[in-house]
Amino acid sequence: MKRQSNNTEVFQLCTFMKKIPNQFGKNQYPNSIYQYVTDQFLGSVADDIGSEWYMVCVSLGVKRSHIDHIRGDSGIPDTKAKIHRCLIRWRESSIDKTEESLIQQLHGALIDNSRRDLAEIIISDYSRYKENKERELRENEEETYSIRTNTTVKESEGQVVPSCTNTQAELSSTGKNQYNGTPYERMTKTMKEIKDKQTETTTQLHRNTNDKQTETTTQLHRNTNDKQTETTTQLHRNTNDKQTETTTQLHKNTQDKQTETTTQLQRNTMDKQTETTTQLHRNTMDKQTETTTQLHRNTKDKQTETTTQLHRNTMDKQTETTTQLHRNTKDNRRRQQHSFIETQRTNRRRQQHSFIETRWTT
Secondary structure: OOOEOOHHHHHHHHHHHOOOOOOOOEOOOOOOOOOOOOHHHHHHHHHHHHHHHHHHHHHOOOOHHHHHHHHOOOOOOOHHHHHHHHHHHHHHHOOOOOHHHHHHHHHHHHHHOOOHHHHHHHHHHHHHHHHHHHHHHHHHHHHHHHHHHHHHHHHHOOOEOOOOHHHHHHHHOOOEOOOOOOHHHHHHHHHHHHHHHHHHHHHHHHHHHHHHHHHHHHHHHHHHHHHHHHHHHHHHHHHHHHHHHHHHHHHHOOHHHHHHHHHHHHHHHHHHHHHHHHHHHHHHHHHHHHHHHHHHHHHHHHHHHHHHHHHHHHHHHHHHHHHHHHHHHHHHHHHHHHHHHHHHHHHHHHHHHHHHHHHHHO
């Protein structure tokens, strides 16, 4: 009869799996779209941005009319609160709402308006935040794997493990998959996979080459020894037969002929044995050299082809990413130019209207 297992580990597994987002669900935190570029983060930026805040907001793509409206709102007496409101307006109206893109936009706007110090601090803090997230994710995966392994071991030992159906049902309705990540994270992950595949391919090729070379050399040595032994045995047999026959004949004839025939047979035996051994060694060396050369050529060709393909894939992805960034930059510049032209038109109309009123009054 199966023993009832301790429910503590299963409860830990079920509770811990609730923290991990499902691969096809929504965001882990359904009440908040942003996990880093939050209102609190924008508030800290508003505290440190200083007097350049107006041009920074313009560089971010916020219309001057909106900035002027917020700046003239008497219901927001604090300047930092107005800056905070403008930054939130930028975040909500941004086309690309990924946090990676928002941080890059803010970084570029600060650098364009002589606030490189604050831009570097923001980038540094965001990099540390991503590293901590990745480390936490790895720790969560290791913990999940450990708990699942312990549960599997208990099941294999005949213990009854409670079901975790409710937890998996909750997993299927959780938030968006955070493993999809930003374009930068996907590119980093792809580069790691390319390096891992290249290392694995090179190691496998070296292993196959060494195994084949060892196997071929061993087989050649075995064939050489077998042929040499067989040839030597056959020669000894033939020699002994001929020697016995000749000796009998020589004994019948004369002692001189027996001596001469024995000497000639020994000479012939040694010559044939030497010639056969030399020929076998030559054939063995030729085959071994040819096999080794062919294996080296195949190994180099495969390695070169694999490296070239990986390099092409890497360059294509890098080119695609660079092109997308250039497009985004051009779009931002067009919006800024359009906003500037619109502002100039508005100012000209106001000046004309003011001039007409002045002349009418006079």
